[in-house]
Amino acid sequence: MANLKQLCKKEELLTGGHRLCAGCGAGAVARQVLLAASDTPIVITSATGCLEVATTIFPYTAWKVPFIHSAFENSAATCSGVETAYRSLKKQGKINKEIKFIAFGGDGGTYDIGLQSLSGAMERGHNMLYICYNNEAYMNTGIQRSGATPKGAHTTTAPAGKVKQGKEQNRKDLTAIMVAHDIPYVAQASIGYWNDFTNKVQKALATEGPAFINVIQPCRLGWAYKPENTMVLARSAVETCIWPIFEVINGEYKINMKPKEKKPVEEFMKLQGRFKHLFKPENKAILEDIQQGVDRRWAKLLKLTGEN
Amino acid sequence: MLKPTSKNGKIVAKTGNEAMAEAMRQIAPDVVAAYPITPATEVVQIFSQYVADGVVPTEYIAVESEHSAMSACIGACAAGARVMTGTSSQGLALMWEMLYIAAGLRLPIVMAEVNRALSSPINIHGDQSDTMGARDAGWIQIYSENSQEAYDNMLQATRIAEKAKLPTMVTTDGFIISHCMEVVEIQPDEEVKKFVGEYKPERYLLDIDRPYTLGSLDLQDYYFEHRLQLADAMRNASEIILEVAKDFAVQFGREYSFYEKYKLDDAEIAIVAIGSAAGTAKVIVDELRAKGVKAGLLKIRVFRPFPHKEIAKDLAHLKALAILDRADSCSGSFAPVYTDVTSAMFTHNQGKNPKTINYVYGLGGRDIALEHFREVFDRLEKIKNGGEVGEPLGYINVRK
Numbered sequence: 234m235a236n237l238k239q240l241c242k243k244e245e246l247l248t249g250g251h252r253l254c255a256g257c258g259a260g261a262v263a264r265q266v267l268l269a270a271s272d273t274p275i276v277i278t279s280a281t282g283c284l285e286v287a288t289t290i291f292p293y294t295a296w297k298v299p300f301i302h303s304a305f306e307n308s309a310a311t312c313s314g315v316e317t318a319y320r321s322l323k324k325q326g327k328i329n330k331e332i333k334f335i336a337f338g339g340d341g342g343t344y345d346i347g348l349q350s351l352s353g354a355m356e357r358g359h360n361m362l363y364i365c366y367n368n369e370a371y372m373n374t375g376i377q378r379s380g381a382t383p384k385g386a387h388t389t390t391a392p393a394g395k396v397k398q399g400k401e402q403n404r405k406d407l408t409a410i411m412v413a414h415d416i417p418y419v420a421q422a423s424i425g426y427w428n429d430f431t432n433k434v435q436k437a438l439a440t441e442g443p444a445f446i447n448v449i450q451p452c453r454l455g456w457a458y459k460p461e462n463t464m465v466l467a468r469s470a471v472e473t474c475i476w477p478i479f480e481v482i483n484g485e486y487k488i489n490m491k492p493k494e495k496k497p498v499e500e501f502m503k504l505q506g507r508f509k510h511l512f513k514p515e516n517k518a519i520l521e522d523i524q525q526g527v528d529r530r531w532a533k534l535l536k537l538t539g540e541n
Numbered sequence: 542m543l544k545p546t547s548k549n550g551k552i553v554a555k556t557g558n559e560a561m562a563e564a565m566r567q568i569a570p571d572v573v574a575a576y577p578i579t580p581a582t583e584v585v586q587i588f589s590q591y592v593a594d595g596v597v598p599t600e601y602i603a604v605e606s607e608h609s610a611m612s613a614c615i616g617a618c619a620a621g622a623r624v625m626t627g628t629s630s631q632g633l634a635l636m637w638e639m640l641y642i643a644a645g646l647r648l649p650i651v652m653a654e655v656n657r658a659l660s661s662p663i664n665i666h667g668d669q670s671d672t673m674g675a676r677d678a679g680w681i682q683i684y685s686e687n688s689q690e691a692y693d694n695m696l697q698a699t700r701i702a703e704k705a706k707l708p709t710m711v712t713t714d715g716f717i718i719s720h721c722m723e724v725v726e727i728q729p730d731e732e733v734k735k736f737v738g739e740y741k742p743e744r745y746l747l748d749i750d751r752p753y754t755l756g757s758l759d760l761q762d763y764y765f766e767h768r769l770q771l772a773d774a775m776r777n778a779s780e781i782i783l784e785v786a787k788d789f790a791v792q793f794g795r796e797y798s799f800y801e802k803y804k805l806d807d808a809e810i811a812i813v814a815i816g817s818a819a820g821t822a823k824v825i826v827d828e829l830r831a832k833g834v835k836a837g838l839l840k841i842r843v844f845r846p847f848p849h850k851e852i853a854k855d856l857a858h859l860k861a862l863a864i865l866d867r868a869d870s871c872s873g874s875f876a877p878v879y880t881d882v883t884s885a886m887f888t889h890n891q892g893k894n895p896k897t898i899n900y901v902y903g904l905g906g907r908d909i910a911l912e913h914f915r916e917v918f919d920r921l922e923k924i925k926n927g928g929e930v931g932e933p934l935g936y937i938n939v940r941k
Contacts, residue, residue, distance in 0.1 A: 274749040276620070276746050276747065276749075278616065285756075285758070286758045289754050289756070289757035289758050290757065290758050290760065291757040291758060291759045291760075291763045292763065294753075294754035294757060296752070296754050297752060298752050299746040299747070299748075299749065299752045299753060299754075300752070300753075300754045300755065300756075301615075301616065301619050301746055301754075301755045301756050302755070302756035302757070303612060303615050303616070303639065303642050303646070303756050304612065304638055304639065304642055306608070307608065307609060307612035307639070310604065310608070310609035310612035310613050310616070311612045311613065311615055311616035312616060313602060313604075313609075313613050313616065314572065314574060314602065314612065314613030314614060314615060314616025314617035314618075314619075314620065314624075315616040315617065315619065315620040315746055315747075316616075317572050317574070317600045317602050317613065317616075317617055317622075318571060318572050318600075318616070318617035318618075318620035318621060318622035318624075318747065319620060319747055320600055321571040321572050321598065321599065321600040321617075321622055322571060322620075322621065322622060322747065324598060324600075325571070325598050328621075328747055330749055332747060332749060349605060349606060349609070350605075350606075350608070350609050350612065352605065353604055353605030353606070353609055354609075356605070357602065357603070357604075
């Protein structure tokens, strides 16, 4: 595992000057991944989304590694093609280097429109790492609800209004869906725990076969908070057990950060404009319901690890 | 007994699908990504057996949809591999978004496309609605009249695509060609390998020491230029297609161009057709010629790039012309081949054009028989002799 000093000495493979927002967590995801992965040559695939549009405005690119974007819903399928070309050319002796493959997709491009493409690529067993940079809504198109948006959050397509209080449904558990694919490495991470995240990226890349990491990444516009709070929120999501960080290696669950004291969900939610409406007295029941949901899922996770 | 056109050619019996799979085996692409769909399934199914038997070095990606098939082809081709796929109808429709992207990224993917009707109603039989709908996607389109052409076109497509840096689809009419056993002349493997050559991309993702970004965002300041480059590439592909055809003729003795002129040069009345129907049309042309009627045929092979100047010139001398479409554009106007041919004639022939009518035929595999061609030529003959043109758009062999 690399320490901060060692990571700082590495070349930045995602240059500054890209057009991501100040305080954007997606940029932090890409940077941490590239720092973790830079010991091996890598090829990056990206879905359409914030990360892609803000880093590749022609004639500029922030990527110092080979990068391809083709469409929104197919980062995994595109990456599977790149990886297969590599295996074919290597087998034929046309390429001899060791190369690793990383696909990025936002939560919209992964949970929703890209789910089939991801599922297919994971089932086919490509030697690739898929990273979902999860900011819990369609941020690039202006904060629309996705399958990853948590209950109660205000988005522009499931807004808080006079009769509705933001999204009415729970998010789907994509990480569990990936575990159900019986792939060798699945993890949840948070950019607030860079050490854990970079370690997971390295483990995933060292894994033979498909790997998936779902990394939570606060979005200062979509979540409506001050840009300096990105890392605070990324940690708070873990401390409240809203976004537990864990890994599932060959089906075995391991929680990587168990908070000493599990904080109430309000700690995480109160810093964000998207949950503001839930703090009205009449919405107390919704907050309680959200807390119960978090408690229930945390207990389930503990059970999966064999703990109580 | 048929004689081969080339020194080492071998006459065998193959369906259209088998002929295309045979071409793929000989080309032995680095990657094939495909999803099953009737009537194209066989092409990749036969090929996957070659992969399973280790006959080809190809890696086969059995994707979960055609959208992912084309996405994986894009990834593999961008990575530096020679890539092929096969599909039909709904499969091509599901690829739609990615067809445009493959062309925009200038990736020379080659597709074996078996023409089939589009839903709804669902129908598995042959018409050209699928590829006609994709005619503006930036793909070179080469249509085949029979299994021989399907085989020959696949061999040529690989070279054309790689030289033009444009994806290329070779089509056959579903079932009519894809499942019909015919005699086909196959070239020896080593001759095909030599003809097709090695694929050497200029830039590719796996060239790890020369990293580059593919698929970037163009704003108002660059998009138009890049699309113009694509349009220019399609225009420039014409010359490449002729070059490759010329070399093909030298190597294998079978001649190809943008289209085939069948007794056209001295004809007074003629039909323009694409695909298997051209074979039926030739029978009637011969029949009419025997009676002294100056009938002819122009069979389009290359629909994209559209050979507008050449076609306009070669049709200008006619007195009456029927343009046949195995697709309808539901535009309230005319069908796709008609609109392209007539706009070419309007542009290039300074008003000296034959009287022209359009027919839509064969949707969903509906038969077009000899008698239907006789009827079309009868009408052309009447128009030639001063009869009224009448309704310019007709439908052949359909209940009204």
